[in-house]
Amino acid sequence: MASIVATAWELARAHGIGGLSLHALAREVGLRQPSLYTYFDSKHALYDAMFADGNRQLLERLDALELLGDRREAVKVFMRAFVNFAVEDPARNQLLFQRPIPGFEPSAESYERAQVVLSRAVDLLRAAGLESQTDVDCFVAMVAGLIDAQISNDPGGDRWTRHLDRLTDMYLDEFKPRRRRQ
Amino acid sequence: MASIVATAWELARAHGIGGLSLHALAREVGLRQPSLYTYFDSKHALYDAMFADGNRQLLERLDALELLGDRREAVKVFMRAFVNFAVEDPARNQLLFQRPIPGFEPSAESYERAQVVLSRAVDLLRAAGLESQTDVDCFVAMVAGLIDAQISNDPGGDRWTRHLDRLTDMYLDEFKPRRRRQ
DNA sequence: GTCTATACATCGATAGAC
DNA sequence: GTCTATCGATGTATAGAC
Numbered sequence: 001m002a003s004i005v006a007t008a009w010e011l012a013r014a015h016g017i018g019g020l021s022l023h024a025l026a027r028e029v030g031l032r033q034p035s036l037y038t039y040f041d042s043k044h045a046l047y048d049a050m051f052a053d054g055n056r057q058l059l060e061r062l063d064a065l066e067l068l069g070d071r072r073e074a075v076k077v078f079m080r081a082f083v084n085f086a087v088e089d090p091a092r093n094q095l096l097f098q099r100p101i102p103g104f105e106p107s108a109e110s111y112e113r114a115q116v117v118l119s120r121a122v123d124l125l126r127a128a129g130l131e132s133q134t135d136v137d138c139f140v141a142m143v144a145g146l147i148d149a150q151i152s153n154d155p156g157g158d159r160w161t162r163h164l165d166r167l168t169d170m171y172l173d174e175f176k177p178r179r180r181r182q
Numbered sequence: 183m184a185s186i187v188a189t190a191w192e193l194a195r196a197h198g199i200g201g202l203s204l205h206a207l208a209r210e211v212g213l214r215q216p217s218l219y220t221y222f223d224s225k226h227a228l229y230d231a232m233f234a235d236g237n238r239q240l241l242e243r244l245d246a247l248e249l250l251g252d253r254r255e256a257v258k259v260f261m262r263a264f265v266n267f268a269v270e271d272p273a274r275n276q277l278l279f280q281r282p283i284p285g286f287e288p289s290a291e292s293y294e295r296a297q298v299v300l301s302r303a304v305d306l307l308r309a310a311g312l313e314s315q316t317d318v319d320c321f322v323a324m325v326a327g328l329i330d331a332q333i334s335n336d337p338g339g340d341r342w343t344r345h346l347d348r349l350t351d352m353y354l355d356e357f358k359p360r361r362r363r364q
Numbered sequence: 365g366t367c368t369a370t371a372c373a374t375c376g377a378t379a380g381a382c
Numbered sequence: 383g384t385c386t387a388t389c390g391a392t393g394t395a396t397a398g399a400c
Contacts, residue, residue, distance in 0.1 A: 016284060018200070018284070019284060021374075021375065021376090022375080022376065022377090023374080023375075023376090031383095031384075031385095032384070032385060032386080033375095033376085033377095034377080034378080034379095034384080034385075034386085034387095035383070035384050035385075037376095037377075037378085038383055038384075042376080042377085043375095043376065043377090098334065099334065102198060102200075102201060134341075134345065137331070137341065137342060138328070138342065138345050138349060140331070141324075141327040141328050141330070141331035141342055142323075142324045142327050142328075142349075143327070144327045144330065144331065145323040145324050145325070145326045145327020145328070145330070146320070146323050146324075146327070148323070148326065148327065148330065149319070149322070149323035149326065152280070152281065159316075159319065160319060160320065160323055163316065163320050167320060167324075170352065170353070170356045171352070174352045174356075203392075203393065203394090204393080204394070204395090205392080205393075205394095213365095213366075213367095214366070214367060214368080215393095215394085215395095216366085216367075216368085216369095216395080216396080216397095217365070217366050217367075219394095219395075219396085220365055220366075224394080224395080225393095225394065225395090365400105366399105366400085367398100367399080367400075368397105368398090368399080368400100369396105369397085369398090369399100370395105370396085370397085371394105371395085371396075371397090372393100372394090372395085372396100373392105373393085373394085373395105374391105374392085374393080374394105375390105375391085375392080375393095376389105376390095376391090376392105377388105377389085377390090377391105378387105378388085378389075378390105379386105379387085379388085379389095380385100380386095380387095381384105381385080381386080381387105382383105382384085382385075382386100
């Protein structure tokens with residue numbers, strides 16, 4: 001079961017998340033295609049299992065971080081880990097953070113895990129000075145833009161992601177509470 | 183021919199760029215599916231015609247702008263027009279600026295038009311103080327991030343795009359030539 | 365140029381034997 | 383739980399008559 005999901009990720013990496021087929025997956029795990037229905041009620045159920053698994057991987061990664069000390073530094077450590085996670089597997093990034101499968105919506109249970117990740121990011125950003133939801137929204141969008149540009153235009157490189165820290169500083173400087181600029 | 187492409191855009195808006203089928207397109211224009219091969223050698227050729235057409239639409243829009251006066255203001259006017267163009271038709275945005283069709287690459291001729299758009303943006307940003315390719319790259323990525331967040335999470339709204347001007351100012355302030363901060 | 369007919373492939377899903 | 387067999391839908395593309 002877990003190994004089927006792992007193999008599904010391999011195929012998704014190779015052929016894109018949308019190019020994943022049950023025939024190919026069955027062949028890869030040494031089964032016939034109908035036998036997969038013992039484990040998943042439908043293809044969407046497989047995607048849902050992958051969605052949950054991907055978020056589990058991400059949470060595991062984020063839980064291992066040391067986020068003590070300066071809170072701006074904590075944001076940077078967190079975002080670096082997040083960005084690395086995203087760019088190292090474009091297919092996974094697509095399933096977790098975009099809506100590439102027409103008709104697929106994660107189950108409530110799976111979606112809950114995804115919300116945990118987001119709320120941790122929000123807490124860190126708040127602690128680092130981003131007060132409003134608006135400022136958090138735009139920061140998240142900016143980072144997602146970096147990730148997508150990196151994946152699309154320079155896969156495996158760092159032409160965009162290497163500027164993450166600098167952009168984070170810029171953003172936190174700009175939107176820190178209005179009392180006084182640093 | 184042009185009307186077939188226009189109808190193809192309608193279907194793409196309704197069912198997604200990847201959900202466009204030649205059967206449906208033929209039915210919509212009052213033909214049988216094989217008859218489309220009179221106009222396009224393959225489905226990819228249709229996508230290529232759409233790609234070229236979308237870039238033509240964009241260039242037309244950008245050519246109508248008044249970009250005189252202050253160069254920072256010119257950047258804002260340009261980027262506002264670009265962002266509006268992108269969010270008003272997510273399917274078109276997908277075909278023009280992402281790679282949603284496995285195996286489809288625009289022809290050299292079509293791609294050339296896309297490069298014209300980019301080079302205009304680059305010229306404006308350079309004139310407004312962004313010296314390095316790196317700074318331009320990140321700015322473009324940030325704007326693309328805003329667009330994607332807007333389309334994905336608040337289609338038809340402006341929760342993200344309304345901050346475009348503010349982010350543009352922030353970015354140009356940060357990366358203007360190092361002589362002195364404004 | 366447009367049609368009918370069809371080839372050919374892929375896919376998800378189900379029925380029923382073992 | 384796994385299999386064989388098959389259904390039914392969808393999709394692109396081609397052959398050949400008109």
